Amino acid sequence: MDMLELPVLQLPALSPLTVNAASSVFGFLSIFLCYKALVARQLPSPWGLLQLILRPLTRRYKAWAYLFWGPEIIQKAFDEAGGKPFELFAPDNRYVYVSDPQQIKELDHAPDTVLSLQAASKQMLQPMYTMHGFNWFNTRGTEGVGFIRALRTLLTNNLPKILPDLTCIIRTRFQELHAEHPVINGKKQSDVYHMTVKLVVLSNAVSFFGKDLAKDEQFMVSALAYIEETLICAEIVRLLPSFLSPIVGNIIARRLKSHAVIFNRLLPIAQERCLERDAAKLGQKVPQHADCIQWIMETSPKNAPWTPQRVVHELMAIWFGSVHAVSTTVTFAIHDLCLHPEYVEPLRAECEAQYGDFERTGTGLPLLDSFIKESARLTPVESQSTRRSALKPFTLKDGTHVNVGDWFCTPVRAIMTNPIDYPEANTFSGFRFANPELVKSLENGHGSFDILQEKPTKLTDVDMKFHVWGTGRMACPGRFYASAVMKVILGQVILNYDCKLVNPKARRLFTWRSTILPNPSTKIVFTPIRGESEAINV
Structure with a gap:
């Protein structure tokens, strides 16, 4: 695991005018x-x-330092707190972190009108400016929560229909992207993060909207740019004084085009589906659709069905979350395949024997499942989870208090590297979460692997020790789909390529606030284990 190091700051010489002013x-x-x-x-x-004099200056410095070294600051505070709540400040917020399971349950049981995930997400993403004017409510359920059933049940149940086609599409697109990459020192070098984002965007376009829209080049270009533009725009608006945020936010929104392209491309489809919905109520025969547009529309409140605009806004929010989290997790897992090549052989054997069953069911591949989970444990997308913004003052049973606008959250990365819960917590153990009997069986031909956790768990499991998907009743409803897409992409890499980091010692990640992101300049050599035209089709 990479250690995050604080850079040494080189300050320029101060002019006499600056000294006098100070x-x-x-x-x-x-x-x-x-x-x-x-x-x-x-x-x-x-x-x-x-x-x-120095106290307020020191506090502001620490708040701004959080932007650059958030994960390290959270880890240090967690270690010093000894299991008790602790507070940290960012330029725009106060965060109160809790790690005790009972206190996490208190957060989960608090009414949405008091502690709100919706309000925290709204502050993070600034959807008024990044999602074409989407101004969602601070309280969950105000306009219905049908999207949870759409993702948790309908999309998950549809995986056996999605995965066979998706496998072929991803395998072919991977080959095309790989062919475009430059040959340096006799070997093709691939920007793995950019490559992975393109694969995830394609996967989601096919799964959410169907193959026709996935072939729309302008839509796909905008869908790719939308992720980065959302992150940058939201962050700028968050850091501005409140009186400037609407002015600058609207200026940026007008200059960034991707969200408008996505909205305008999806809106006519949603309008047509809503007309079909109304026609069906009158007994008319209408076409049948099996995609996220249809499921989001059908699961909206019956007494107040969502408008086409509201359906598209919901799709845009889901799109951002799915692409950002999945592409980052897959990229770090590919890094770990390079750093720990001893896992490639048993993973490849599992994929060759069981990938077909996985396609037909959307479940399985327990060794790959464990490998992805271990990678996500050590390099999670976020060091902060279970975000709840206080809409009203709230006090935990131990007296820990938040005011309106403060956040409760959990230090997810620190919890998942706590040696109390994870033996050899900072050591990568790819089969840590697999069934011990299955791991023992690998000794017959695939090497010996340590058994560090006696109880097997799945990537999609949600508990007090693994917060990647959130916690409790607010856990991510799309995690089953996300897990399947991760396995599709990694499965194609494992089945068809050997991979190696061009520079294993180079820094592979960077941080902003509590987020951990892959270094976009990290390059990997993907070597086909057979001719790419002969890529394995299991």
Whole structure:
């Protein structure tokens, strides 16, 4: 696992004008604080005065430092807290982290009108500016929660119909992307993160909207750009003073085109589906569709069906979450295949024997499942999970308090590397979560692997020790689909290529706030284990 190191800052020489200005500010603060102390008849000592001056400056520095070194700051605070809640500040927020299972349950049981995942997501993504004016409510369920059934049940149940075609599409597209990459020092070098994002965008387009829309080049280009544009735009708006956010947000929204292209391309389809819905209610015969557009529409509230615009807005929000999380997780898993080649042989044997069953059921491949879960444990997309924004003041049973606008959350990365719950917590053990009997059986020809967890668990499981999908009743409803797509992409890599990092010692990741992202410049050599025209079809 890479250790995140704090860079040494090289500060430029200060001009006399800058020094004079800083001295003036410092002097003004000193005079002001002395005046306040005199009024209160409590004149501090020189050291006390210095502390009064530096305290707010130190707090602001720490808040801005959180943007650059969030995961390390969270880990340090978690270690010092000893299992108790702790608070951290970002420039725009106060975060209160809890890791005790009982306190996490308190968060889960709190009413949505008090602690809101919706409000936290709204602050993170700024959908008014990034999702074509989508202004969702702060309280979950105000407009219905049918999308949960659409993702958790309908999309999951449809996996056996999706996966066979998706496998062929991903295998072919991987070959096309690989063929485009440059040959350096006699070997093709692939920008693995960009490659993976394109594969996930294609997977989601096929699964959510069907093959026809996936062939629309303009839509696909915008769908790819939309992820990065959303992240950048939302972050700029979050860091601005509140009076500037609407002005700058609207300017950025007008200049970024991807969200408008996606909205305008999906809207006519949603309008047609809504007309068909109304016609069906009158007893007319209408075409049958099996895609996310249809499922989102059908699971909207019966007494107040969503408009076509509302359906498209929901699809845009789902699209962002699915592409961002899946592509990052798959990229880090490919890194781990390169760093731990001893796992390739048993994983390849499993895929050759069982991939067909996985396609037909949407489940299975337990060794690959464990490998992805272990990769996600050590390099999760987020170091912060279970986000709840306080719509009203709220106090835990131990007295921990948040005011309106503060967030409760869990330090997911720190929890998942806690040696109390995970033996050899900072060591990559790809089959950690597989059935111990299955791992023992690999000794007959596939090497020996340590058994560190006696109880097998799945990638899609949600519990108090693994928060990748969130916790409790708010856990991600699309995790079964996401897990299947991860297995499709990684399965095609394992079945058809040997992979090697061009520079194993180079930094593979970077952080922003609590997010951990792959370094886009990381390159991998994918070597076909047979001619690419003979890629295995299991």
